[in-house]
Amino acid sequence: MLNIGVLASTRGTDMQAVIDAIERGELDAKISVVISNKKDAYALERARKHNIKAVFLEAKGKEREEFDREVAKILDENGVELILLIGYMRYLSKWFVDKYRNKIMNIHPSLLPAFAGGMDKNVHAEILKYGCKVSGCTLHFVDEGADTGPIIAQKAVPIEEGETVDSLKEKVQKAEQEIIIKAIKLFAENKLKVEGRRVKILQ
Amino acid sequence: MLNIGVLASTRGTDMQAVIDAIERGELDAKISVVISNKKDAYALERARKHNIKAVFLEAKGKEREEFDREVAKILDENGVELILLIGYMRYLSKWFVDKYRNKIMNIHPSLLPAFAGGMDKNVHAEILKYGCKVSGCTLHFVDEGADTGPIIAQKAVPIEEGETVDSLKEKVQKAEQEIIIKAIKLFAENKLKVEGRRVKILQ
Numbered sequence: 146m147l148n149i150g151v152l153a154s155t156r157g158t159d160m161q162a163v164i165d166a167i168e169r170g171e172l173d174a175k176i177s178v179v180i181s182n183k184k185d186a187y188a189l190e191r192a193r194k195h196n197i198k199a200v201f202l203e204a205k206g207k208e209r210e211e212f213d214r215e216v217a218k219i220l221d222e223n224g225v226e227l228i229l230l231i232g233y234m235r236y237l238s239k240w241f242v243d244k245y246r247n248k249i250m251n252i253h254p255s256l257l258p259a260f261a262g263g264m265d266k267n268v269h270a271e272i273l274k275y276g277c278k279v280s281g282c283t284l285h286f287v288d289e290g291a292d293t294g295p296i297i298a299q300k301a302v303p304i305e306e307g308e309t310v311d312s313l314k315e316k317v318q319k320a321e322q323e324i325i326i327k328a329i330k331l332f333a334e335n336k337l338k339v340e341g342r343r344v345k346i347l348q
Numbered sequence: 349m350l351n352i353g354v355l356a357s358t359r360g361t362d363m364q365a366v367i368d369a370i371e372r373g374e375l376d377a378k379i380s381v382v383i384s385n386k387k388d389a390y391a392l393e394r395a396r397k398h399n400i401k402a403v404f405l406e407a408k409g410k411e412r413e414e415f416d417r418e419v420a421k422i423l424d425e426n427g428v429e430l431i432l433l434i435g436y437m438r439y440l441s442k443w444f445v446d447k448y449r450n451k452i453m454n455i456h457p458s459l460l461p462a463f464a465g466g467m468d469k470n471v472h473a474e475i476l477k478y479g480c481k482v483s484g485c486t487l488h489f490v491d492e493g494a495d496t497g498p499i500i501a502q503k504a505v506p507i508e509e510g511e512t513v514d515s516l517k518e519k520v521q522k523a524e525q526e527i528i529i530k531a532i533k534l535f536a537e538n539k540l541k542v543e544g545r546r547v548k549i550l551q
Contacts, residue, residue: 256482256504259462276546279459279484279502299482301459301504306549343479346509 147174147333150225152216153181155232157188159252162322163229163329164195172329177223180216182235198223204235213241227332229325230287242289247339249287250328252321254314256299257283261292269310269317278304280313282321284328286339295344297337298324350377350536353428355419356384358435360391362455365525366432366532367398375532380426383419385438401426407438416444430535432528433490445492450542452490453531455524457517459502460486464495472513472520481507483516485524487531489542498547500540501527 151160160179166172179192182204192199200219204212212235220228230251242249253261254268256279272280281301288294300320304313331337336347354363363382369375382395385407395402403422407415415438423431433454445452456464457471459482475483484504491497503523507516534540534549541548 256459256462257480258478259459274545275461276499276544277460277502278486278499279504281482281504283481296479296481299480301482301484301506303504306551341479342477348509 147172147329148224148226149174149176149229149329150220150223150227151176151179151188151192151229151231152233152235153179153188153231154183154186154234155188157186157191157231158318159321159325160188160229160231161191163325164191164197166326166329168195172326172333174227174329174333177225178219180219182212182233188231209236210238210240213238217241217244227329229329236291237287239289242287247286247295247337250284250297250325250332251287251292251294252325253283253285253292254280254317254321255283256281256301257285257292257296267310269313273304273308273310273313280304280317282317282324284321284324286344295339295342297328297331297344300324350375350532351427351429352377352379352432352532353423353426353430354379354382354391354395354432354434355436355438356382356391356434357386357389357437358391360389360394360434361521362524362528363391363432363434364394366528367394367400369529369532371398375529375536377430377532377536380428381422383422385415385436391434412439413441413443416441420444420447430532432532439494440490442492445490450489450498450540453487453500453528453535454490454495454497455528456486456488456495457483457520457524458486459484459504460488460495460499470513472516476507476511476513476516483507483520485520485527487524487527489547498542498545500531500534500547503527 176197178198180200181189184201189199228249283299284297285294302316338345379400381401383403384392387404392402431452486502487500488497505519539550
């Protein structure tokens with residue numbers, strides 16, 4: 146059974162979908178710990194509701210790597226094999242990325258490389274402003290860059306007439322959840338093989 | 349009946365799809381002239397086969413605008429209302445873009461703004477190298493920039509395991525043809541309304 150750790154700063158909506166898939170028996174996995182740099186992140190509340198260990202870690206006054214070492218300590222103590230970033234609003238230190246190379250997945254609400262690097266931006270609003278007719282989401286392994294790591298999965302979503310930020314976000318989140326669950330399954334089955342920038346899916 | 353002019357530098361595969369749609373009676377339009385800056389562009393040959401006026405214009409030794417004025421003269425003499433760029437390997441002068449604002453459509457083999465500005469590059473090869481799992485195409489009105497104009501339509505195409513440049517190109521071209529034909533219909537029915545960067549599709 147795959148042991149997952151989640152890093153989250155916000156609501157953790159996509160994490161709920163993973164929890165649900167586990168509870169439905171669709172994923173042979175467990176989330177053993179959820180860590181947040183935000184004390185009142187609803188993701189922590191969600192974790193508690195499902196009897197998952199929920200840890201708030203104060204980042205203030207700490208160097209990036211110092212903080213990441215604390216995170217890593219908790220992940221390792223809990224035997225985490227796969228780290229999911231779900232709305233995690235912090236850049237990771239090189240040390241952390243190196244330590245967990247190809248074991249950290251991040252979901253981004255656009256079809257990368259379009260609209261990358263939007264940690265503080267409203268990506269959906271930007272996409273609508275640009276006048277795109279297709280958007281989507283990208284699940285990728287985390288590397289040193291911002292949203293540049295090898296792409297595991299992408300799913301497109303059409304933008305319709307009268308689309309709003311909220312309606313787009315809802316559709317894209319559904320797609321996010323779909324590809325996250327698929328990718329966790331593939332990871333658990335050891336079927337994701339990273340070759341340079343490409344992620345091969347073994348049969 | 350909508351009068352279309354085509355500017356093409358290469359094979360004009362997508363133009364063939366437009367010709368076919370016209371001949372099937374699916375589009376109430378005609379292509380009155382095809383102009384190329386390449387003497388041996390197969391697009392010219394295609395035009396001749398369908399009794400469409402085919403004009404080669406030598407660009408060598410001419411200023412950009414000077415050449416574009418010659419192109420415009422031919423388009424105007426033939427009563428062209430919509431200009432399609434089909435693999436047209438030249439940047440347009442500001443004069444030309446201004447003259448035909450929101451009347452020039454360009455097809456680009458990626459989901460813009462991703463992989464823009466690839467006039468001399470093999471966009472599909474770049475996309476595969478990046479490790480994308482979704483690609484597609486974009487039809488847009490031409491503005492002063494490279495692949496930056498208001499987006500009329502986009503269509504996504506999944507990238508599968510073992511995808512090659514050729515297999516991807518084939519799938520994307522199919523999508524290109526689909527959205528070009530749809531957009532020509534909407535243009536003919538006066539249903540494309542440009543508002544800033546956004547193209548509204550009127551019902």
